[in-house]
Amino acid sequence: MPIDYLPVFLMVGVVTFLALVILFVSRLVCPSNPYYEKNRPYECGVDPWGEASAGLFKVQYFLIAILFVIFDVETMFLFPWAVVLDEIGLFGYIEMFVFIFLLLVGFAYAWARGALEWES
Numbered sequence: 708m709p710i711d712y713l714p715v716f717l718m719v720g721v722v723t724f725l726a727l728v729i730l731f732v733s734r735l736v737c738p739s740n741p742y743y744e745k746n747r748p749y750e751c752g753v754d755p756w757g758e759a760s761a762g763l764f765k766v767q768y769f770l771i772a773i774l775f776v777i778f779d780v781e782t783m784f785l786f787p788w789a790v791v792l793d794e795i796g797l798f799g800y801i802e803m804f805v806f807i808f809l810l811l812v813g814f815a816y817a818w819a820r821g822a823l824e825w826e827s
Contacts, residue, residue, distance in 0.1 A: 767824075767825055770817075770822045770823075771823070774814075774817060774822065774823070777810070777813070778810070778814075781806075781807070781810050784803075784806065785803070788803050
C-alpha cells in the first residue's frame with residue numbers, strides 16, 4: 708500500500724527541490740537596490756496618505772468582490788453540469804435552471820439594495 712504513494716511523494720520532492728533551486732538562483736541573480744520610491748506602497752494609481760491602520764476602507768470593494776466570487780462559483784457549477792447534461796436528463800436540466808433563477812433573484816436583490824452602486 709505505501710508503495711502506491713511513491714509517485715506522489717517523488718513528485719512532491721521534485722517540486723519542492725525545484726522551487727528551492729529557483730528561489731536560490733533568483734536570489735543570486737536579481738539586483739538589490741532598494742530606495743524610497745521603490746519601497747513605497749502603491750494601490751491602483753492612488754498615492755497613499757496617512758497610516759494604513761487608521762484608514763477606513765470602502766465597503767463597495769468587498770461587496771463587488773463577494774458578488775464576483777458568487778458568480779464565479781456559479782460558473783464552476785455550470786461547466787460540469789453542461790458536461791453531464793445527457794446523463795442527468797430533464798430533472799438535472801430543470802434543477803440547474805432553478806439554481807440559476809435563485810442566483811438571479813439574489814443578484815436582483817443586491818442590485819435593488821444598491822450594492823452595485825459605486826459612490827465616490
